[in-house]
Amino acid sequence: MSETRKYRMFTPEQKIEIVLAGLRGDRGVRDVCREYEISEALFYQWRERLLEGGKTALGTPRDKKPPEAAELAEARKKIAQLERALGRKTYELDIAGEALRGWE
Structure with missing residues (x-):
């Protein structure tokens, strides 16, 4: 019978924490790997990815x-144009409403 192996999943934050613990130098990489129950090869893979x-x-x-950034700037410009157009239309509706009230 073959067993399906269940792997633990680490979040990016956990991986960064583990790699930084090994880089600080207050304890060895082997000790950090033993504490988090990971292989040294995995630690070095994560370290290379983080450094890259x-x-x-x-x-x-x-x-x-x-x-x-260019796409974001263009979107902000378009939003500003639409807000100005909405403001103008709202103002026109207010004026038209006042004029209609005067006819009563």
Whole structure:
């Protein structure tokens, strides 16, 4: 009979906590892995992913905006236009309502 192995799932926050615990240096990687019951190979995989993600994030120049920033700016511009148009129409309806009340 074969057993189906059940793997534990770690959240990204838990993975970061584990990797940082190993990077702090106050205890060894082996001790951290033993505490969280993970293999050292898994720890080093997570560490490499974390460092690679950090390198990517830090490699982006401050003045260069991410691609979605342009899309967000365009959406905000469109929202502002629609809000102005709504304001104008609301004002026109108020004036029309006042004019109709004067006919009574």
